[in-house]
Amino acid sequence: MEKNYYNDIEVASREEIEQVQLIRLQETVRRVYEKVPFYKEKLTSQNIKPDDIKSLNDVRKLPFTVKKDLRQNYPFGLFAVPLNEVVRIHASSGTSGKPTVVGYTKNDIENWSELVARCIMAAGGRKGDVLHNAYGYGLFTGGLGLHYGSEKLGCATIPISGGNTERQIALIQDFKPKVICGTPSYVLNIAEKMEEMGLNPNETSLQYGIFGAEPWSEEMRATLQQKLGIKAVDIYGLSEVIGPGVAIECYEAQNGLHIADDHFLVEVIDPKTLEPVEEGKEGELVFTSLTKEAFPVLRYRTGDIASITRETCICGRTTTRMSRVKGRIDDMLIIRGVNVFPSEIERCLLQVNELVPHYQIHLTKKGSLDNVEIHVEVKQGFFNTLPTSTLEDQAVYILKKKIQHIIKNECLVNVDVRIHPPRTLPRSEGKAIRIIDRRKEVASVK
Known part of the structure; x- marks a missing residue:
């Protein structure tokens, strides 16, 4: 052998x-x-x-x-x-x-x-x-x-x-x-x-x-x-x-x-x-x-x-x-005092059947506190069965709540979620850029 x-x-x-x-x-x-x-x-x-x-x-x-x-x-x-x-x-x-x-x-x-x-x-x-x-x-x-x-x-x-x-x-x-x-x-x-x-x-x-x-x-x-x-x-x-x-x-x-x-x-x-x-x-x-x-x-x-x-x-x-x-250690997110790694968020997102495995984590400011926005992308055909914009808005709302619930339940943190249409988030040709830190941008605008 x-x-x-x-x-x-x-x-x-x-x-x-x-x-x-x-x-x-x-x-x-x-x-x-x-x-x-x-x-x-x-x-x-x-x-x-x-x-x-x-x-x-x-x-x-x-x-x-x-x-x-x-x-x-x-x-x-x-x-x-x-x-x-x-x-x-x-x-x-x-x-x-x-x-x-x-x-x-x-x-x-x-x-x-x-x-x-x-x-x-x-x-x-x-x-x-x-x-x-x-x-x-x-x-x-x-x-x-x-x-x-x-x-x-x-x-x-x-x-x-x-x-x-x-x-x-x-x-x-x-x-x-x-x-x-x-x-x-x-x-x-x-x-x-x-x-x-x-x-x-x-x-x-x-x-x-x-x-x-x-x-x-x-x-x-x-x-x-x-x-x-x-x-x-x-x-x-x-x-x-x-x-x-x-x-x-x-x-x-x-x-x-x-x-x-x-x-x-x-x-x-x-x-x-x-x-x-x-x-x-x-x-x-x-x-x-x-x-x-x-x-x-x-x-x-x-x-x-x-x-x-x-x-x-x-x-x-x-x-x-x-x-x-x-x-x-450098990538660890501290959200309202809770330590979370991007890979833990990825694990949650890939449980959601409506999503493709592409996402970004945007770090922003809400007042003096750090805020996390999860940007995700839906699969092809997600909107095709929805005849009106009202139903589309409702479907997006339900999907956001589903994602937030899974992340809250498994990572113990509250996050904002932004839903994007198919093929709109950047695709990697090398190392994926998962974290976008926009906290300094927000501070400079203020």
Whole structure:
């Protein structure tokens, strides 16, 4: 029987995994102490030396790294190798300040490619499959990350990138890929465009989907699987740690993302106290890289909320599993004192049969208080059976109340709802823009 995993470390004992992790953690701490002035200063200020790391628990002695540290050392201040050893540079968009810049040696690229190959195999892909890669290429790590991993596994890789949706559809029809990769919102856009063109997205060659780069709910998974007739799995990564490939769900269980324990040491902390939380409890994910040469990081605070478990999965993998990311600390909405993540609102909206899975959350002001408007879009045909404008107004009112009731019941918050006609909300060609913050606009008008 063909094995369903890429590397033996994925089914190693916990003792074997932790032995590898400890050796690599000690090597990483020594590396940054000797090669990165920022880390040497941090470690010295806390009276920590590499020889102090004698167990995995000693990772808690190390300082945290946050995004601000990357920006303050822009562009190459955190590199642990000279530029003549760097073969690739990636960077964030920098929409909220200077971009975060990360570098890769030749060996980093090789490790990254193997990690993503491991992910594709866990998701159901195999050597010889055709893989349609609709992640964006360029400074964003998604496109090239999946590309090199796909080639490493031996897939015939289609580097289509994002956008030009009709061409995407044509290539899916002609090249007959088995695997599709992209953001869930954009792949949903592809499926809807197929329907507009009179095609059935459930009748393509696609069998597996690898989706990530934005939080998405179980309800969105169900929608993608139903529309495309595929197994939809969640992939996790971030450029500051390496890019996509840090963790992925297996197609057998689709229940928790398998972390590459041999390359990353994960912690979950309380974001307020910075203390570790119990296994299975939600908190902020913190990663320490164990094999990165150009850009190693110690205890990087991701801002992502999830939990971890170390139970063996039904697929046989023994690696640490993380829950799907609930949301980012930065994206958490505080509505009348109640904390709500956009993914929780998405989960509510996708229970409403009259709506399509496209929405935006507008943050506005009502007096001195923050206000939330949920902008949603109805399905084609919603208004067709209503003969008069009076009935149309009544139907919209009833639908608004239905949405408000579900969100109030499950998220414990009151929201305003705006109903939009079909195909009027923006469609994603990459990462979906879910939150529109208009509070400063309102303030400036006043």
